[in-house]
Amino acid sequence: MKRTMLLTALLLAMANAHANGPPGPPVPSPDTCSAQGGVVGANLIDGTFGTGSGTYGEAAPAPGLGTQTTYLYAPWVSYRPDDGEYVIVNATGPDSPWSTWHSQLLGHTTGLDDDRFAVFNASIEPGTFYSQTLTVAPNTNFEVSFWVMNVNSNVNDLLLPNLATVIRRVGVDPPGGGVVVATTGDIPEANPPFWHQYAAVFNSASATQIELRLDNNSSGGLGNDFALDDIALAPCTLAAGAIAGTLYYDANLDGALQAGEPGLPANIPVQIVDTRGTPDTGDDVIVGTTQTDASGHYAFANIPAGADYVVHAVTTDPNVPADVALHTPNDVAVTVTSGSQAAADFGFVSADVQIVKQGPASVGGGQPITYTLTITNPGPTAADGASWGDLVPVEITGVSAFCGSEAGGAVCGPVQVNGNDVSGTLPTLPVGGSVRITIEGITPAAVAILSNTGTVTPASGIPDPDEDNNASTTSTSTPVSLQSFEVE
Incomplete structure (x- = not known):
């Protein structure tokens, strides 16, 4: 114009x-x-x-x-x-x-x-x-x-x-x-x-x-x-306002900064960009650049009022932790008015989901066997939608499974049993939440070493900072039961 x-x-x-x-x-x-x-x-x-x-x-x-x-x-x-x-x-x-x-x-x-x-x-x-x-x-x-x-x-x-x-x-x-x-x-x-x-x-x-x-x-x-x-x-002295916000771990995945949600580290750049009222970026101007403090907070002062601004978090900066992802939109549109402060927060996700599989060291041949899978999430954000699975050895028959022992607000969701393939998705797995899955079956009559692994994976878009604890394996031996022998 x-x-x-x-x-x-x-x-x-x-x-x-x-x-x-x-x-x-x-x-x-x-x-x-x-x-x-x-x-x-x-x-x-x-x-x-x-x-x-x-x-x-x-x-x-x-x-x-x-x-x-x-x-x-x-x-x-x-x-x-x-x-x-x-x-x-x-x-x-x-x-x-x-x-x-x-x-x-x-x-x-x-x-x-x-x-x-x-x-x-x-x-x-x-x-x-x-x-x-x-x-x-x-x-x-x-x-x-x-x-x-x-x-x-x-x-x-x-x-x-x-x-x-x-x-x-x-x-x-x-x-x-x-x-x-x-x-x-x-x-x-x-x-x-x-x-x-x-x-x-x-x-x-x-x-x-x-x-x-x-x-x-x-x-x-x-x-x-x-x-x-x-x-x-x-x-140029203009009517000006301020912009402030926080880069934080969105612990409950609700897209809004809540009290107690931790901030990202210091020295992450944040920019104010004047879009010049157009959707293309060719005429964009970086009006200001600052960095987060140790609490993930940033602030701008003396920003001219009235322009078409977006606030941009530089997520590619090396000070952003490697295993986090931006969960809320970047390039947040803000309106700056004279003497007021606009807010733009940026929520990130990262969940260290963990699994521990337990089972007996040995079970007699042809006898019932029970495994447990304990899935936990120490955070720092929720891991809703995490999926888990366990491919039970083919030698075990009559496989069944159920989920229980929900704690810390976690929800099991349905358990799928397809032959010896057991799996499921946890619709809710908050920080500190856990569930326990029980798998049952019958061991083979022959002598065998039964080894199998349970796994858990966060939902797409939620990085896991430690994938080494996303799998757990247990081994069980099946010696021939004494009841299968006849003494003459």
């Missing part, structure tokens, strides 16, 4: 323009700090290019761009910046070196004859043309902005400038990466031309340094020539 409004303003200005003459009225961005109800602080960048005399750019006037640009400065008096070059001027004058350029262009800062600005002849290859690293206060909102003008006159089929503002928060965003916080789209030609501003508000998160980059998304060669003035970065 904001981009549409700006484009509408540009088209109206073009429709009302008249041929030749000085630049038309400047068009401010709707995304400035003040437009969002904030107060702008002191500018941290000297991006006005100063003032000076002389129609064309002399040799590297101060303040120039120096190492802040990869473009070459065009030092000759008649200034003819070629592809990949720039010049700093106070006016283009009536004798502009390129026939496609407008005459009589003036700077944006004051609009006077001595107001300097930079003119770029785009490099053949798209990429970064301006970069500056700045020290900033952490967890602070900033406005970044610049003014730009397409210096080409109304000529068909010329390449159009297309610029992007990229912010990389050192220590937050990866090296070489960053977040696109504002884009110009294709900047149309206009007659007369006019300056238009592009701005964005972002949060420095935990960074104390940021890299500000301006990228040209369009190639050069025939067109894509633009003027730049008044690059600015300043703190």
Whole structure:
């Protein structure tokens, strides 16, 4: 919507323009700090290019761009910046070196004859043309902005400038990466031309340094020539609120933080992301990043009110225990209002289900035999839906089974007996809960060593931190019963 409004303003200005003459009225961005109800602080960048005399750019006037640009400065008096070059001027004058350029262009800062600005002849290859690293206060909102003008006159089929503002928060965003916080789209030609501003508000998160980059998304060669003035970065005081929550073990699997449910460990990153009101992630901005404390708690302060935020737990971080899984949704949508605190909690699951199988060391041939399976769950979360099984040796006949001795809120559920395959699912197995399954049958008459194993497995999506206790084996010998012998 904001981009549409700006484009509408540009088209109206073009429709009302008249041929030749000085630049038309400047068009401010709707995304400035003040437009969002904030107060702008002191500018941290000297991006006005100063003032000076002389129609064309002399040799590297101060303040120039120096190492802040990869473009070459065009030092000759008649200034003819070629592809990949720039010049700093106070006016283009009536004798502009390129026939496609407008005459009589003036700077944006004051609009006077001595107001300097930079003119770029785009490099053949798209990429970064301006970069500056700045020290900033952490967890602070900033406005970044610049003014730009397409210096080409109304000529068909010329390449159009297309610029992007990229912010990389050192220590937050990866090296070489960053977040696109504002884009110009294709900047149309206009007659007369006019300056238009592009701005964005972002949060420095935990960074104390940021890299500000301006990228040209369009190639050069025939067109894509633009003027730049008044690059600015300043703190922005906005109506703000807070967000807080906990990463916790969802002991009862109800998806809500309850008193007594333990938190995950410290130093797990949590992010606030501004979705910019769109479902795609290409324009998302990480507004803030923090870490959990020893109780799994996190908190953000000074978060601008009114934006479309989601809170994201970085579950891939190495500080997240290896055998846990997120049980509640990630990317929780929150609404931040001034002076209030929104909440976003994240429940995780992990259950160390255990089984112990018991049976007699020996049973006479052809005699009844009884096994027991004791299943427990020490936690830290419930293991509802855990499945168990026992494949009884084929030598044992007449197999039957039942479940009982439910304790700690556990529920057995039906027991399935399919020949010698005994199994079941426990619909409820809370932390501290247990059940006991009894299996009965008749041993074979012949001498045998009967060995079999009972197993238990948590439900899908519930990791088990110790799978070594998920199986238990017992062995029983069946010597021939003395009753089967006759003495003569």
